[in-house]
Amino acid sequence: MKETATYTEAELIAxxxxxxxxxxxxxxxxxxxxxxxxxxxxxxxEDAKDVLQDGFLTVFDKIGTYxxxxxxxxxxxxxxxxxxxxxxxxxxxxxxxxxxxxxxxLGGVEEYGVLEQIGSREILxxxxxxxxxxxxxxxxxxxxxCSHAEVxxxxxxxxxxxxxxxxxxxxxxxxxxxxxYNGKK
Amino acid sequence: MERNEFDKLLRDRLEGVSLPAPxxxxxxxxxxARRHRRVILRRFATGAVAAAAGLAAALLVFRGPQxxxxxxxxxxxxxxxxxxxxxxxxxxxVRDIAPxxxxxxxxTKNQVTAQATAQKAAESAAAGTEKADATVPADAVSxxxxxxxxxxxxxxxxxxxxxxxxxxPDNPADTREPGQxxxxxxxxxxWREDSPDSRTHTSQISILSNLTTVAxxxxxxxxxxxxxxxxxTGNRAASAVEPVSGSPKFFSPxxxxxxLTLPLTDRFxxxxxLTYTYLVSQYDMLVxxxxxxxxxxxxxxxxxxxxxxxxxxxxxxxxxxxSAGGAVEKCIAQRYVFASNTxxxxxxxxxxxxxxxxxxxxxxxxxxxxxxxxxxxxxFDNSQPLSIRTQQPLQARFEVGLRFKL
Numbered sequence: 262m263k264e265t266a267t268y269t270e271a272e273l274i275a276x277x278x279x280x281x282x283x284x285x286x287x288x289x290x291x292x293x294x295x296x297x298x299x300x301x302x303x304x305x306x307e308d309a310k311d312v313l314q315d316g317f318l319t320v321f322d323k324i325g326t327y328x329x330x331x332x333x334x335x336x337x338x339x340x341x342x343x344x345x346x347x348x349x350x351x352x353x354x355x356x357x358x359x360x361x362x363x364x365x366x367l368g369g370v371e372e373y374g375v376l377e378q379i380g381s382r383e384i385l386x387x388x389x390x391x392x393x394x395x396x397x398x399x400x401x402x403x404x405x406x407c408s409h410a411e412v413x414x415x416x417x418x419x420x421x422x423x424x425x426x427x428x429x430x431x432x433x434x435x436x437x438x439x440x441x442y443n444g445k446k
Numbered sequence: 447m448e449r450n451e452f453d454k455l456l457r458d459r460l461e462g463v464s465l466p467a468p469x470x471x472x473x474x475x476x477x478x479a480r481r482h483r484r485v486i487l488r489r490f491a492t493g494a495v496a497a498a499a500g501l502a503a504a505l506l507v508f509r510g511p512q513x514x515x516x517x518x519x520x521x522x523x524x525x526x527x528x529x530x531x532x533x534x535x536x537x538x539x540v541r542d543i544a545p546x547x548x549x550x551x552x553x554t555k556n557q558v559t560a561q562a563t564a565q566k567a568a569e570s571a572a573a574g575t576e577k578a579d580a581t582v583p584a585d586a587v588s589x590x591x592x593x594x595x596x597x598x599x600x601x602x603x604x605x606x607x608x609x610x611x612x613x614x615p616d617n618p619a620d621t622r623e624p625g626q627x628x629x630x631x632x633x634x635x636x637w638r639e640d641s642p643d644s645r646t647h648t649s650q651i652s653i654l655s656n657l658t659t660v661a662x663x664x665x666x667x668x669x670x671x672x673x674x675x676x677x678x679t680g681n682r683a684a685s686a687v688e689p690v691s692g693s694p695k696f697f698s699p700x701x702x703x704x705x706l707t708l709p710l711t712d713r714f715x716x717x718x719x720l721t722y723t724y725l726v727s728q729y730d731m732l733v734x735x736x737x738x739x740x741x742x743x744x745x746x747x748x749x750x751x752x753x754x755x756x757x758x759x760x761x762x763x764x765x766x767x768x769s770a771g772g773a774v775e776k777c778i779a780q781r782y783v784f785a786s787n788t789x790x791x792x793x794x795x796x797x798x799x800x801x802x803x804x805x806x807x808x809x810x811x812x813x814x815x816x817x818x819x820x821x822x823x824x825x826f827d828n829s830q831p832l833s834i835r836t837q838q839p840l841q842a843r844f845e846v847g848l849r850f851k852l
Contacts, residue, residue: 285478289471297467298460314470318477350787351686352734376455381463384456403453404460417785431452 303345305389316344399430650707654847694729696834713757723747741784749775770802798826819845
């Protein structure tokens with residue numbers, strides 16, 4: 262059996278396609294720490310653990326469909342994002358999300374330096390603290406690069422609602438970042 | 447800072463960020479094992495269905511020579527006269543052979559084949575005509591005797607010393623013309639291509655489907671579709687879905703299966719096999735405390751039925767029987783469809799049921815027949831998801847199918 266370090270990504274994928282449990286284990290160990298933050302961004306640390314497990318099961322189930330187009334990490338990320346959205350839909354957290362009239366920015370982060378002073382994991386946790394609807398829309402639009410039409414379709418809302426949610430989420434996040442930054446000073 | 451700039455900066459900060467993940471490999475490994483078992487089960491079921499279909503097709507296409515009456519009788523007669531040869535002297539008079547063959551031809555209604563046989567016999571007899579007292583070998587007119595139980599032996603037909611002597615002037619009690627052959631001279635089962643007992647002594651395979659009574663609102667309706675079933679209380683353990691009281695609808699169950707029947711005695715047989723059942727229900731439900739009206743629940747069951755049958759009427763073409771038994775089924779998949787979402791949930795436990803009923807079968811060709819098996823089925827409460835089985839545990843079921851003798 263091949264040692265972990267000597268597996269290339271292609272070999273790992275081929276092993277997983279064959280159902281090689283060792284390859285699956287290595288793939289999990291290599292990517293779990295990269296996919297976990299994606300889950301945390303959408304669900305918070307509490308639910309992220311469950312989705313991390315479900316996401317890997319889906320990855321192993323669908324890995325045969327990966328054709329090598331684009332990065333494998335990006336392909337995996339899409340699966341985990343979808344798994345997170347499924348969990349959110351299942352919990353129906355978006356059902357009672359009301360359209361929010363776009364509100365003015367609650368005081369932006371004027372300086373680039375402010376974000377530089379805050380660690381990535383702290384930013385992750387701040388995003389995870391956002392209300393579910395705002396968090397989902399903001400993740401998809403601002404961090405995954407989806408259009409408002411795509412966000413609306415994914416979350417079952419109107420484009421106008423998507424714009425409102427993203428704007429509101431951005432404002433809240435900026436406020437939280439500022440508070441954290443001020444607290445550190 | 448512009449919005450786009452803020453988003454971009456945020457993306458850059460979070461690009462490639464990693465967090466120590468909780469160890470969930472054990473759960474993943476268990477999930478993979480479960481999926482593997484499911485794949486094996488699916489392959490087994492697919493293989494079983496394919497094998498059954500192939501077997502059925504093979505029986506239909508490659509049955510070979512029909513053992514039916516029309517085809518089999520000439521073979522017997524041909525065998526009967528074949529040994530007649532002028533160079534083989536025997537104890538029976540040769541002059542009896544041609545009329546016997548002619549009468550046999552009349553019995554079989556297969557004029558062409560039998561007449562040819564008679565002609566051949568006559569020619570054979572003519573070849574030995576000069577010898578007025580020539581005899582036929584002891585087995586010359588022997589009916590096909592597959593077993594010693596046959597009531598007629600070659601000696602009985604051809605020898606005056608037999609228990610059923612051929613009519614001769616020496617036997618005034620017998621009014622038959624000399625050489626006349628009656629049906630009594632033939633084996634008891636001569637005209638049957640298969641004896642009734644052999645029905646129950648033959649293993650059979652059945653392809654079946656069921657029609658099940660379906661409850662809709664408060665009424666029972668019958669829908670023509672292969673079987674599926676249901677139950678009410680749901681997967682009580684740790685389900686995110688909770689049925690809401692209302693007016694559930696239960697769609698016609700779909701059920702297909704294969705059964706193998708093995709004879710135990712002349713009239714007693716046991717059957718078992720594999721059935722697949724698909725149940726669809728529609729009702730209002732709470733999913734994580736959120737209500738969805740008219741959501742669907744789909745259940746897939748694999749089951750193993752076992753039943754015992756008592757054949758109280760058995761003719762070559764028809765059979766009537768009573769049967770009783772039970773089945774154990776496992777829900778292999780459950781899916782809820784609400785709004786545009788789907789949710790899969792595992793279903794634990796087994797669904798047990800008991801059934802009793804009457805059945806009729808009709809063999810329209812020697813090795814293939816139709817059967818109709820109405821019965822009452824009772825589904826025990828085994829904490830299965832809401833369906834017609836839980837809503838209405840006692841159901842009338844109408845099973846129809848094809849049976850093939852192996």
